[in-house]
Amino acid sequence: MRFSKTTEYAIRVMIYLSQHNTQRLSVQSLHKILRIPYKYLARLMRQLAHAGLVTVTQGKEGGYSLNRELNSIYLYQIVGVIEGLDSMDRCILGFSECNDAFPCSLHTSWEPLRSRIKEMMYNTTLLELQQQGEKI
Amino acid sequence: MRFSKTTEYAIRVMIYLSQHNTQRLSVQSLHKILRIPYKYLARLMRQLAHAGLVTVTQGKEGGYSLNRELNSIYLYQIVGVIEGLDSMDRCILGFSECNDAFPCSLHTSWEPLRSRIKEMMYNTTLLELQQQGEKI
DNA sequence: CATTATTACCACCTTTCGGTAGTAATATAA
DNA sequence: TTATATTACTACCGAAAGGTGGTAATAATG
Numbered sequence: 457m458r459f460s461k462t463t464e465y466a467i468r469v470m471i472y473l474s475q476h477n478t479q480r481l482s483v484q485s486l487h488k489i490l491r492i493p494y495k496y497l498a499r500l501m502r503q504l505a506h507a508g509l510v511t512v513t514q515g516k517e518g519g520y521s522l523n524r525e526l527n528s529i530y531l532y533q534i535v536g537v538i539e540g541l542d543s544m545d546r547c548i549l550g551f552s553e554c555n556d557a558f559p560c561s562l563h564t565s566w567e568p569l570r571s572r573i574k575e576m577m578y579n580t581t582l583l584e585l586q587q588q589g590e591k592i
Numbered sequence: 593m594r595f596s597k598t599t600e601y602a603i604r605v606m607i608y609l610s611q612h613n614t615q616r617l618s619v620q621s622l623h624k625i626l627r628i629p630y631k632y633l634a635r636l637m638r639q640l641a642h643a644g645l646v647t648v649t650q651g652k653e654g655g656y657s658l659n660r661e662l663n664s665i666y667l668y669q670i671v672g673v674i675e676g677l678d679s680m681d682r683c684i685l686g687f688s689e690c691n692d693a694f695p696c697s698l699h700t701s702w703e704p705l706r707s708r709i710k711e712m713m714y715n716t717t718l719l720e721l722q723q724q725g726e727k728i
Numbered sequence: 729c730a731t732t733a734t735t736a737c738c739a740c741c742t743t744t745c746g747g748t749a750g751t752a753a754t755a756t757a758a
Numbered sequence: 759t760t761a762t763a764t765t766a767c768t769a770c771c772g773a774a775a776g777g778t779g780g781t782a783a784t785a786a787t788g
Contacts (some may be wrong), residue, residue, distance in 0.1 A: 457595060457675070458593070458684070459593055459681065460775075460776095462776075482734065483734085484733085493778080496777050496778080499737095502737090512735070513734090513785090514734070514783080515593060515733075515783090515786060516787065518785075519621045519734075530744080543594065546594060548594070548600075550597065561607045561724045561726040563724075565724075571593065571707055579762025585697045585698065585701075586652075588697045590695060592690055596745075618765085629746080629747055630747095631748055632746065641765095648765070649755090650764070651754040651763075652757070652761095652762060653764075655765085725787040
């Protein structure tokens with residue numbers, strides 16, 4: 457019951473970028489600060505850029521920064537890039553046929569929770585997260 | 593944001609056993625009915641037996657059945673066998689230092705959801721699940 | 729123009745998860 | 759007591775996730 461490590465990385469980077477919104481940050485510096493493996497992070501950043509969540513500038517002095525306003529980048533979008541959006545609609549037991557009319561045994565217990573999680577991800581932007589001001 | 597496939601298997605098997613509580617079921621039959629890979633399921637059943645969730649009888653006519661009353665086997669125990677109990681207390685971003693006093697940026701958003709999920713797993717027994725009477 | 733700091737790209741490596749195969753041990757039943 | 763249906767155990771296989779290394783392309787700056 458968790459995000460993949462890559463999704464954790466993605467969220468952490470996006471939050472960090474939102475806390476340093478005006479700057480352009482290199483993979484090197486993000487790697488050092490967030491302690492995410494350099495090459496792996498480099499690939500991840502390209503993926504986020506490809507998905508349009510960040511902009512990238514090549515060459516010396518280049519790097520990454522957010523592509524849009526903080527309040528227009530939603531948590532579900534970040535998760536969606538890595539795990540796919542359907543990960544948030546999935547039956548907890550993995551049955552593709554599971555729905556309210558033909559529920560699996562866990563459906564009644566899980567559905568309200570699933571829907572709250574989804575709601576949270578669809579309502580939370582980087583602005584809210586940035587305003588939380590992590591202490592960690 | 594999901595259980596591992598193995599955890600899904602484990603829950604499905606336990607629910608099936610609870611629906612056929614009096615019987616002793618072989619891996620062969622469970623495999624055919626639930627369409628879980630035979631040898632993989634065999635190993636999983638041994639794991640569940642080792643954890644004390646099911647009892648096993650060897651030899652011809654042998655097989656598995658629940659070890660305890662339906663209302664004394666909790667969902668968290670099944671998940672715990674496969675993913676470990678700490679999976680339900682884990683910070684959503686993977687920070688071991690994350691807590692209410694020193695939260696990560698997602699903590700405030702995630703904590704209420706995490707705690708509801710945990711609550712559900714600690715309050716749900718096979719009895720409730722069996723009574724759901726899945727249509728799938 | 730040469731140097732340097734960066735991203736881009738590609739191939740590979742390692743670990744974990746899911747899955748398979750074969751053989752030994754066990755117990756029932758004919 | 760022999761055949762058979764089961765679990766037990768161990769080793770291996772394959773795919774996916776996570777991680778590394780090297781080199782080319784790009785662009786700023788001296």
